[in-house]
Amino acid sequence: MFDWKRNKIEGILAASLYEPLTESEQRLLNTAIASDPALRAEYEAMRRMTEAIPRVPVHSIPNIVPFVRERLETPAKRRPAFRIAHAAAAMLLITGMGVGAWYVSGPNPVPLVRQTQSAGNSGTLMAQALAEANTLIEKKEFPAAYETLRKALSRQPSDELAGEAQWLAADMAYDLKRYPDALAGYTALLGSYRDTLEGSERKTEAIHRHLLLDEAKDLQFASIYAYDAALRDRTDTFTALESVIASYQGQKQYEVCDQAAADLVQLAVADAGSSADSPVAMVTAYAMARERCTSPVAAALLDLKAGDVFRDDLSDYPQAELHYQRAAENPVLAGRAHDALQHLAKLKQ
Numbered sequence: 001m002f003d004w005k006r007n008k009i010e011g012i013l014a015a016s017l018y019e020p021l022t023e024s025e026q027r028l029l030n031t032a033i034a035s036d037p038a039l040r041a042e043y044e045a046m047r048r049m050t051e052a053i054p055r056v057p058v059h060s061i062p063n064i065v066p067f068v069r070e071r072l073e074t075p076a077k078r079r080p081a082f083r084i085a086h087a088a089a090a091m092l093l094i095t096g097m098g099v100g101a102w103y104v105s106g107p108n109p110v111p112l113v114r115q116t117q118s119a120g121n122s123g124t125l126m127a128q129a130l131a132e133a134n135t136l137i138e139k140k141e142f143p144a145a146y147e148t149l150r151k152a153l154s155r156q157p158s159d160e161l162a163g164e165a166q167w168l169a170a171d172m173a174y175d176l177k178r179y180p181d182a183l184a185g186y187t188a189l190l191g192s193y194r195d196t197l198e199g200s201e202r203k204t205e206a207i208h209r210h211l212l213l214d215e216a217k218d219l220q221f222a223s224i225y226a227y228d229a230a231l232r233d234r235t236d237t238f239t240a241l242e243s244v245i246a247s248y249q250g251q252k253q254y255e256v257c258d259q260a261a262a263d264l265v266q267l268a269v270a271d272a273g274s275s276a277d278s279p280v281a282m283v284t285a286y287a288m289a290r291e292r293c294t295s296p297v298a299a300a301l302l303d304l305k306a307g308d309v310f311r312d313d314l315s316d317y318p319q320a321e322l323h324y325q326r327a328a329e330n331p332v333l334a335g336r337a338h339d340a341l342q343h344l345a346k347l348k349q
Helices: 004-016 023-035 037-051 076-097 125-138 142-155 162-175 179-191 203-219 222-232 237-251 254-272 279-292 296-312 317-328 334-348
Strands: none
Touching: 004 023, 023 037, 125 142, 125 162, 142 162, 162 179, 162 203, 179 203, 203 222, 203 254, 222 237, 222 254, 237 254, 237 296, 254 279, 254 296, 279 296, 296 317, 296 334, 317 334
């Protein structure tokens, strides 16, 4: 069952880093931190990160409230490591952009979005829509914020701020799990508004999400919905993610299966109290995750991904070949493994 009380406390924790809390919220947070060492350590780590951000005034109009994108329905045992990792990535992005940020929590968190850079557009329909969306987001009325942006984009698709609105709308549709809308949004972003992506560290993520959604559309996004359900499984998340891989790898849902494999590795790392912050540590983590696998397909996929690290990051071609050959023994992964072996052979020439 989803732990809404814990979820609320974590939302208050994130919000406390950037805005004053109400008296009742502060009291609830103080009590939770005092009784939970893990939560206290998480709070202190996030506080150190936020204090390191340079405070540069924002002069753009409007200021869309950015969010640390982290799904609150992620299994509890994964939350601390994943939240701090996501927060750290967000901190680096914000610092590089030289802007302040506000964090707001909710059941459908919205991703961190680029700050708009134009300062003279407060009178346009799109600027007004962005400002209205900003207000709705602060109230945690995410569906209404999304509809506001969608309508504005349909009316003024060529507005100077349309690219910013399209990016935010696509991200919101994705996190609201409106996957057909999200696919249409990212398709428009990568097409009509591609210039908005240039120079952004989130360009890769937008492209990845488009690939994921485009791959899943023929199955009516069933693979992504199954992945979402696996992340919500509180009894055995590891096995649930294995099931996603076993069910959809053979249907060529490579993006979602690769993401599930990455989650298996993170679960193994978190449970072992270790890390995967270097290529050597990563292949060790793949081995740890593989040992826990009960699904042959999931185990083979982990072999394949470990082979990629040996090949691309460590230049250890013998180990890469060993892992690819082991992956090729599974008929579901045989095609991808043979392709990897052929690529490896070219590198060895």
